[in-house]
Amino acid sequence: MDVRSISLSSVFKVAAGIVLFVFLVTGFDTPATAQATLKVGFVANMTGPLGRDYQKMVEALAAQLNLKGGLQVGSQNYKVEVLSYDSKNNAETGRAAVERLVFQDKVKFLLGDGTVDAWYQVPESNKVVAIVYTPSPVCLNPKLKYVFQGSPLNTQGPVAWCWFAKAHPELKTVGGFHTDNIQGHADAKALEKLFNILGLKYADAIFYPPDTTDFSAMATRMKNANPQVFTCTGGGAVQDSLAVKFMREAGYTGPLFHYRGIVPGQWAKIVDISAALKGAIFTMSDLDFDPPASPTAREAKEAYVAKYGTWDNPSPPFAVSWYLLKAALETAKTTDVDNVAAVISGGIKFDTLLAPGMMISRPDMNNPRTIDGLYGTTIATVEGGKVKVVDRISQEEGFELIKKYRIFGTYK
Numbered sequence: 001m002d003v004r005s006i007s008l009s010s011v012f013k014v015a016a017g018i019v020l021f022v023f024l025v026t027g028f029d030t031p032a033t034a035q036a037t038l039k040v041g042f043v044a045n046m047t048g049p050l051g052r053d054y055q056k057m058v059e060a061l062a063a064q065l066n067l068k069g070g071l072q073v074g075s076q077n078y079k080v081e082v083l084s085y086d087s088k089n090n091a092e093t094g095r096a097a098v099e100r101l102v103f104q105d106k107v108k109f110l111l112g113d114g115t116v117d118a119w120y121q122v123p124e125s126n127k128v129v130a131i132v133y134t135p136s137p138v139c140l141n142p143k144l145k146y147v148f149q150g151s152p153l154n155t156q157g158p159v160a161w162c163w164f165a166k167a168h169p170e171l172k173t174v175g176g177f178h179t180d181n182i183q184g185h186a187d188a189k190a191l192e193k194l195f196n197i198l199g200l201k202y203a204d205a206i207f208y209p210p211d212t213t214d215f216s217a218m219a220t221r222m223k224n225a226n227p228q229v230f231t232c233t234g235g236g237a238v239q240d241s242l243a244v245k246f247m248r249e250a251g252y253t254g255p256l257f258h259y260r261g262i263v264p265g266q267w268a269k270i271v272d273i274s275a276a277l278k279g280a281i282f283t284m285s286d287l288d289f290d291p292p293a294s295p296t297a298r299e300a301k302e303a304y305v306a307k308y309g310t311w312d313n314p315s316p317p318f319a320v321s322w323y324l325l326k327a328a329l330e331t332a333k334t335t336d337v338d339n340v341a342a343v344i345s346g347g348i349k350f351d352t353l354l355a356p357g358m359m360i361s362r363p364d365m366n367n368p369r370t371i372d373g374l375y376g377t378t379i380a381t382v383e384g385g386k387v388k389v390v391d392r393i394s395q396e397e398g399f400e401l402i403k404k405y406r407i408f409g410t411y412k
Contacts (some may be wrong), residue, residue, distance in 0.1 A: 035070055038078035038335065040325070041101035041110040041128075045089035049236050050315060051113060055084055057304060057316035057353075058111065064303035071326065074333035083107065091118035098122050108337050109329075111321045114182060120147050127337045129328075129344070131321040135186035142367040146341050150321040152354070155374040157187070158194055158407040159398035160259035160283055163379060163391065165198040168229075171255070173203040175227030177218065177243045179234040180207040187234055197405050203227035212239060215246035223250040231257050237266035237315060244276045258282035262380075264387055265290070265313030277382040281390065284380045285317065285354040289387070292353075293378070296323075300353035316353070320373060323352040324359070345369035349395075358395045360402075364409035374398055 042058060045051035062080045065071055071078045083105050087094035094115030101107045102122055110123055112132040120138055123130040124146050132139060133151035140149060164171075176191065178184035188205050195201055204225035206218050212235075222230070230252060232243040244256055262282040267273050286297035300319075305311050327350035332339045347370045349358040355376030361368050377398055379390040393401075403411045 035077045035079050037081050038071060038073075038109070038329075039081050039083055039105060039107045041098070041105065041107035041112075042082050042084040043087050043094055043097045043101070043110070043115070044084075044113040044318070045115075046084075046086040047088050049238070050318065051087075051089075053314035053316040054318045056308065057300065057314060057319040058082060058322045059084065060303040060307040061300060061319070061322055063307050064299070065326075071329065073329045073335055076335075078335075087113055087115045089113075089115065091115050095119040095122070102126050102128055108335065109325055109340075111325065113318075116147070120144070123147060129325070129337055129341050131324055131344075133318040133321065135183050135190070137365065140362050140365040140367055140371055142365065142369070144371075145345075146337065148324075148344055148359070148371050148373075150324045150359075150373045151318050152320070152357075152373055152375045153183070154190075154372055155360070155398070155402065156261070156283065156377060157190060157259050158405070159374075159377050159393060159401055160257075160379070161191075161194055161198060161200075162401040162405055162407075163377070163393060164257055164259075164281070165200060167391075168255075171228040172200055173226075173228045174200055174257075175203045175222045175225055175230045176205045177215070177222070177230075177232035177235070178205060178207050179210045179239070181210055181234075184210075184234045194407065197407065208235075208239075210235060210239065213242055215243050216250070219243070219246040219250035219252070222247065223252050227254065229255050229257050231259065233258065233260035237263060238270060241267045241270045241273075241276060244280075245271045248276065254279075256280040256282070261285055261288070261315075261317060263288045263313055263315045264382075266315060269313075273382065274385045279381075281379060281381050284378050284387070286378070287316075287353045288313075294351075294353075294355075296351045297353045320352040320354055320357055320375065323350055324348070324357065324373070327351075345371060356395055358399070360399060360408075361411070362408050363411055374402075 044054050046055050059082050062082045066079050085097035095118045098119040110130040112130050114134040116132045116134050117136050117138050130147045131150040135153050139147050178188045232240050286293040292298045292301050328340050328343045332343045357375040359370035360372050360374045361370050362372050374395050376395045377393040380387050381390055
């Protein structure tokens with residue numbers, strides 16, 4: 001038979017047979033649909049409770065995501081691998097960890113902590129998206145393209161205090177306990193600026209070593225300063241709850257306003273919350289209610305219990321960085337670093353275990369890109385030994401307060 005006489009239909013039948021054979025041999029799997037691995041670097045102070053809870057929650061969320069099939073980014077599915085290193089809250093240790101993640105582990109996405117001042121140049125110079133928590137202004141520099149401050153550290157205080165000043169105009173003087181570290185001094189400086197805007201003033205501000213457990217002398221000094229309202233933040237559940245306990249024992253009977261967030265389940269392990277939080281006003285996250293106050297928070301709790309076997313009332317506020325990264329990847333539909341960075345700096349909104357969040361710009365830093373995290377805020381109190389919601393402020397409402405009082409300058 002003349003080869004030229006073979007019909008096109010015969011050719012198609014042969015080709016179809018070859019394709020079918022390949023599919024049968026390979027199990028109908030092709031490189032285009034095979035699951036890939038996405039490495040996410042993680043650096044935090046795991047020797048401290050906040051960093052340890054942050055690590056545990058992120059690893060639990062990643063494990064849950066992988067069990068459900070992985071992270072879908074565009075047409076590609078990924079198994080997420082979290083590579084965790086302890087910064088020990090030390091600048092050089094943190095920098096060494098980041099250098100290892102970038103140069104040895106070859107990560108392109110990184111969740112980091114307050115040691116970022118020592119290493120932000122590493123991800124920035126090597127095109128690695130880094131989402132960190134820090135009160136330091138270093139990450140707000142308009143020259144940076146890949147480093148973002150994703151936590152509520154800079155924004156939750158202004159939103160909460162704007163609400164407080166409006167709700168309690170009769171309370172004008174504030175006494176504050178702050179940790180004697182970068183965050184504590186940044187908090188005090190930010191509050192002083194904020195109080196000037198809101199017509200409040202410090203009666204006294206006291207700084208203490210982060211591992212302090214005896215606040216008796218400081219409480220006596222603060223009681224003598226006679227503040228109308230007392231606040232303490234930055235120490236975590238142990239130091240903050242003990243500070244309030246000693247203030248009550250020193251005779252302070254005024255209200256407590258805790259604007260960084262209280263986990264009642266944690267405080268109850270340390271102090272009598274019915275006494276310590278009597279008349280207190282404080283912020284709470286969706287995760288800290290029993291049961292959690294949102295589907296996303298409930299899923300986070302389920303993931304945590306599935307991985308660790310029990311719910312020990314962790315405090316992982318910085319896990320919002322995980323949700324921001326996940327949402328940015330899903331929105332960008334690619335793992336291309338420039339595209340993901342552009343999504344984050346373009347005004348993304350996303351859901352988290354704390355509350356819905358959004359990224360905002362910082363005109364006070366001459367930065368029009370959205371590089372700072374803002375989240376919804378729930379104001380609560382304790383009545384009859386039970387937590388009661390006083391108000392809920394959405395992230396959009398919080399942003400309006402920030403703009404109204406020009407906390408970060410004037411928004412166009």
